[in-house]
Amino acid sequence: MSEAITSRSTDQEAALKVQNLTVAYQSNPVVRGVDFSIPKGRLAAMVGPNGAGKSTVLKACLELLPRLSGDVRIHGDLFRKQRRRVAYVPQRESVDWDFPVSVLDVVAMGAYGRLGWFRRVNRSVKAAAAEALERVGMSAYADRQISQLSGGQQQRTFLARALVQEADLFFLDEPFAAVDVATEQAVMELLRDLRARGATCLVVHHDLATVPQYFDWVVLLNEQVLANGPTESVFTADKVSQTYGGKLVFSRKFFGSDGSDV
Amino acid sequence: MFEWQELLEVLSLRDYNTRLVVSSAVLLGAACGPMGAYLVLRRRSLMGDALSHATLPGVALAFLASVWLGGDGKSLPLLLCGAALTGLLGCGVVQFIRDRTRIKDDAAMGIVLSVFFGLGVVLLGFIQSMPKGSAAGLESFIYGKTASMVQNDFFVLSGSALVVLSAPVLLFKELRLLCFDGEYAAVLGWPVKRLDALLMLLLTVIVVAGLQAVGLVLIIAFLVIPGASARFWTERLDQMLLLSALFGAFSGWLGAALSALAPRLPPGALIVLVASVGFALSFFFGRERGLFIQFLRRRFLMQQGDAKDDLVCHR
Amino acid sequence: MIWYAIDSWIVVTGIFAAVACALLGNFLLLQRMSLMGDAISHAVLPGLAIAYLLTHARASVVMFAGAAVAGLLTALLTDTISRLGKVDRGASMGIVFTTFFALGLLLIVQAADHVDLDPGCVLYGAIELTPLDVAWQVDLGGFLWEVPRAVLVLGGTLCLNIGFVIIFFKELRLVAFDPELARTQGLPVAALHRGLMALVAVTAVAAFEAVGSILVIAMLIVPPAGAFLLVRRLPAMILVSVLLAAFSAVLGHAGALVVPGWLGFTSTSTSGMMAVAAGFLFLLALLFSPSNGLLANWLHNREGNR
Numbered sequence: 072m073s074e075a076i077t078s079r080s081t082d083q084e085a086a087l088k089v090q091n092l093t094v095a096y097q098s099n100p101v102v103r104g105v106d107f108s109i110p111k112g113r114l115a116a117m118v119g120p121n122g123a124g125k126s127t128v129l130k131a132c133l134e135l136l137p138r139l140s141g142d143v144r145i146h147g148d149l150f151r152k153q154r155r156r157v158a159y160v161p162q163r164e165s166v167d168w169d170f171p172v173s174v175l176d177v178v179a180m181g182a183y184g185r186l187g188w189f190r191r192v193n194r195s196v197k198a199a200a201a202e203a204l205e206r207v208g209m210s211a212y213a214d215r216q217i218s219q220l221s222g223g224q225q226q227r228t229f230l231a232r233a234l235v236q237e238a239d240l241f242f243l244d245e246p247f248a249a250v251d252v253a254t255e256q257a258v259m260e261l262l263r264d265l266r267a268r269g270a271t272c273l274v275v276h277h278d279l280a281t282v283p284q285y286f287d288w289v290v291l292l293n294e295q296v297l298a299n300g301p302t303e304s305v306f307t308a309d310k311v312s313q314t315y316g317g318k319l320v321f322s323r324k325f326f327g328s329d330g331s332d333v
Numbered sequence: 334m335f336e337w338q339e340l341l342e343v344l345s346l347r348d349y350n351t352r353l354v355v356s357s358a359v360l361l362g363a364a365c366g367p368m369g370a371y372l373v374l375r376r377r378s379l380m381g382d383a384l385s386h387a388t389l390p391g392v393a394l395a396f397l398a399s400v401w402l403g404g405d406g407k408s409l410p411l412l413l414c415g416a417a418l419t420g421l422l423g424c425g426v427v428q429f430i431r432d433r434t435r436i437k438d439d440a441a442m443g444i445v446l447s448v449f450f451g452l453g454v455v456l457l458g459f460i461q462s463m464p465k466g467s468a469a470g471l472e473s474f475i476y477g478k479t480a481s482m483v484q485n486d487f488f489v490l491s492g493s494a495l496v497v498l499s500a501p502v503l504l505f506k507e508l509r510l511l512c513f514d515g516e517y518a519a520v521l522g523w524p525v526k527r528l529d530a531l532l533m534l535l536l537t538v539i540v541v542a543g544l545q546a547v548g549l550v551l552i553i554a555f556l557v558i559p560g561a562s563a564r565f566w567t568e569r570l571d572q573m574l575l576l577s578a579l580f581g582a583f584s585g586w587l588g589a590a591l592s593a594l595a596p597r598l599p600p601g602a603l604i605v606l607v608a609s610v611g612f613a614l615s616f617f618f619g620r621e622r623g624l625f626i627q628f629l630r631r632r633f634l635m636q637q638g639d640a641k642d643d644l645v646c647h648r
Numbered sequence: 649m650i651w652y653a654i655d656s657w658i659v660v661t662g663i664f665a666a667v668a669c670a671l672l673g674n675f676l677l678l679q680r681m682s683l684m685g686d687a688i689s690h691a692v693l694p695g696l697a698i699a700y701l702l703t704h705a706r707a708s709v710v711m712f713a714g715a716a717v718a719g720l721l722t723a724l725l726t727d728t729i730s731r732l733g734k735v736d737r738g739a740s741m742g743i744v745f746t747t748f749f750a751l752g753l754l755l756i757v758q759a760a761d762h763v764d765l766d767p768g769c770v771l772y773g774a775i776e777l778t779p780l781d782v783a784w785q786v787d788l789g790g791f792l793w794e795v796p797r798a799v800l801v802l803g804g805t806l807c808l809n810i811g812f813v814i815i816f817f818k819e820l821r822l823v824a825f826d827p828e829l830a831r832t833q834g835l836p837v838a839a840l841h842r843g844l845m846a847l848v849a850v851t852a853v854a855a856f857e858a859v860g861s862i863l864v865i866a867m868l869i870v871p872p873a874g875a876f877l878l879v880r881r882l883p884a885m886i887l888v889s890v891l892l893a894a895f896s897a898v899l900g901h902a903g904a905l906v907v908p909g910w911l912g913f914t915s916t917s918t919s920g921m922m923a924v925a926a927g928f929l930f931l932l933a934l935l936f937s938p939s940n941g942l943l944a945n946w947l948h949n950r951e952g953n954r
Contacts, residue, residue, distance in 0.1 A: 133520050151522070159520040166514045169734065170374060171570045180510050184521035189503055216568045236521075378739035379683050435940060439738065440682040440873050444930060447686075447866035451923025454862060458916030459908060550690060554746030561739045598754055605750035612743055616733050624732055 092141030181235030223254030362581030369560035387423025389453025477548030565619025662897030685868035693752025719849020
């Protein structure tokens with residue numbers, strides 16, 4: 072099945088296509104000449120060592136960081152024209168969890184984009200938020216204060232917020248960082264469900280052991296893209312150790328012989 | 334009971350001058366409250382500090398400009414415009430230093446507040462050395478002149494308060510998202526930088542309008558204390574904004590009224606002290622995060638823990 | 649520009665005050681507590697007022713004690729409020745220092761009958777007048793050397809600060825860099841912190857009358873920030889900040905003599921000008937720092953694009 076998709080994937084088919092992207096922080100380039108594309112309907116992992124610039128690439132795609140050069144196309148178009156089709160799940164630490172809002176308030180924020188200026192959060196938005204919470208298994212927490220959530224619950228809340236956006240391209244920045252196993256499973260189930268509905272996901276991921284099991288597309292990144300393609304052809308011991316500067320020796324069992332479509 | 338009579342008279346605003354002063358203080362408090370709440374939530378509480386100090390060179394420049402143009406330099410709109418201009422410039426410089434260098438928020442604010450204020454003092458020095466100019470009126474921007482507010486000051490203040498208070502009502506959802514998760518707001522397509530600038534502009538408006546009333550050090554208290562106090566009572570943003578406006582207004586009312594009873598005491602300082610007492614009460618007895626409720630919750634948890642231990646033991 | 653002996657004394661006063669502040673400011677900057685200097689220098693007001701009320705004299709030992717206590721209380725209350733009440737540090741700082749300042753204003757009004765204490769003097773000081781208050785005369789073979797009191801007081805404070813920084817350099821560096829590690833290594837982090845705060849308060853008071861709180865705040869923050877942009881290592885940063893501070897004082901006084909003339913005025917505030925000079929030097933560092941300057945960044949990016 073994956074072969075068929077790869078062979079068919081053309082420019083129109085790519086949900087995300089990044090060309091020659093260079094981003095600098097102050098005067099130091101963080102990533103340079105980044106090229107990769109992700110076909111529609113894929114569950115893609117972006118993998119690389121700490122400081123490789125994974126979050127930077129994500130943020131540059133979303134125009135949160137200025138780029139020195141490069142072109143980013145989302146469904147063949149500029150991000151600012153396709154904004155509605157893109158949902159973003161930032162790292163949990165990026166916000167102040169002591170902020171005086173409830174879980175439902177946070178999830179409803181996903182609809183702010185389509186609500187437009189001045190309009191209040193209405194009943195239909197609240198209903199959509201409640202439904203999203205249901206999908207991540209957090210219905211019971213709707214009226215909770217966000218400061219009372221555990222790490223895993225925070226992550227699910229953010230995911231629910233992205234669901235409310237009704238997007239078909241999802242960017243997730245380390246959704247599995249310091250969350251419990253149950254949350255990890257729930258999030259994966261949800262991502263697979265999204266893929267089944269035709270959505271595309273790009274996930275910044277840390278745990279090499281789970282890559283073949285979770286993802287069907289991999290982008291290996293260390294300041295530049297070392298490989299980009301279906302998991303079975305890209306996620307090989309050679310390429311991964313090259314990405315990590317050859318410093319790490321991996322047990323061969325990570326790298327399944329028959330790829331990873333689960 | 335003559336004194337009670339007097340107190341009642343003051344608190345109920347019978348006298349015209351008292352009415353003017355007290356209602357100015359109430360309006361200022363009500364408008365500063367929500368602005369301060371936003372600042373506190375964004376952990377930028379002392380932005381008001383940098384901003385208020387940065388207004389001084391603007392006041393002095395406006396004075397000099399007006400004297401050069403042949404005026405007497407005492408035109409209130411001109412002075413306020415000058416104050417707002419350098420105040421905004423100060424905010425811009427803080428943001429620039431924070432975004433473009435390794436220097437952090439707090440030092441950036443410190444640099445702006447001390448250098449801009451130094452420049453203001455230099456310019457005031459110029460004015461004092463002028464043969465005909467007199468900087469006498471300008472001092473009120475530093476120390477405030479609550480007790481001698483005139484009708485014009487009141488109009489300026491109420492206009493500004495109205496504008497500032499309309500923002501959290503009209504843009505409640507936008508400002509909430511901006512303060513909670515600005516990056517996400519940017520992804521959704523909100524003009525985050527412009528919203529941020531709008532918030533700074535509103536802050537500048539209310540600080541400039543309030544400078545004359547309470548002076549540039551005590552306006553900081555008006556910005557920080559009601560917002561921080563309100564946080565102890567609620568976990569909802571809308572309630573927090575409302576409460577901070579109420580706290581601000583109440584401190585203004587009681588403080589200004591007290592100062593009408595004790596004319597020798599500086600009203601600005603009295604208002605701040607009333608607000609401080611309010612903060613202390615909130616700190617200890619606030620319904621959501623006060624120390625007392627925290628203590629009760631901890632005890633409750635501990636008792637629950639004990640109960641569980643008992644169960645385990647008896648089993 | 650005409651330079652009298654008086655000008656030399658003013659510059660010496662300014663340099664002493666500036667260097668004493670800048671030394672401590674480095675550690676405040678690294679611990680992200682720069683505004684603590686601002687807070688403390690406002691919050692010492694009630695301490696001063698109470699000391700005035702008790703002794704009816706300026707620059708007494710009681711006054712220094714009062715200021716140190718007020719400064720320590722500010723630091724302590726700020727910590728307590730932000731920790732127990734989960735209040736942002738900046739906010740709790742703002743609450744504490746404005747309350748103290750308001751209290752100080754009330755007390756000053758009470759004291760006004762007894763002593764002449766002008767809040768304006770606290771803000772901008774009167775450095776121009778310091779040489780007139782001579783504390784110590786030395787006869788150097790016919791040449792009468794008159795040392796102003798402010799120079800003695802500030803010189804003493806400066807020595808105190810230098811001693812503190814030299815003796816506790818190792819500890820201060822660790823606390824600034826990693827307070828958790830310092831605590832696990834058994835360093836008295838809290839005591840060091842309080843010592844630093846007390847010294848900031850004492851320095852603020854020593855410098856008040858001479859140069860005003862505005863210069864204290866400027867010198868606590870601006871020269872260390874400039875040095876932070878120029879060099880990376882702590883000893884170098886301290887050295888550079890001290891040089892920047894001293895140079896700001898010289899440049900500021902020269903500016904106060906010259907600049908009004910250019911613009912058709914006769915005089916202006918010297919300490920204000922010193923703060924502006926510090927800002928000017930900071931601007932230069934911001935633009936032209938070889939490692940982080942805006943110019944260097946710009947050139948670098950242009951090269952990178954090519």
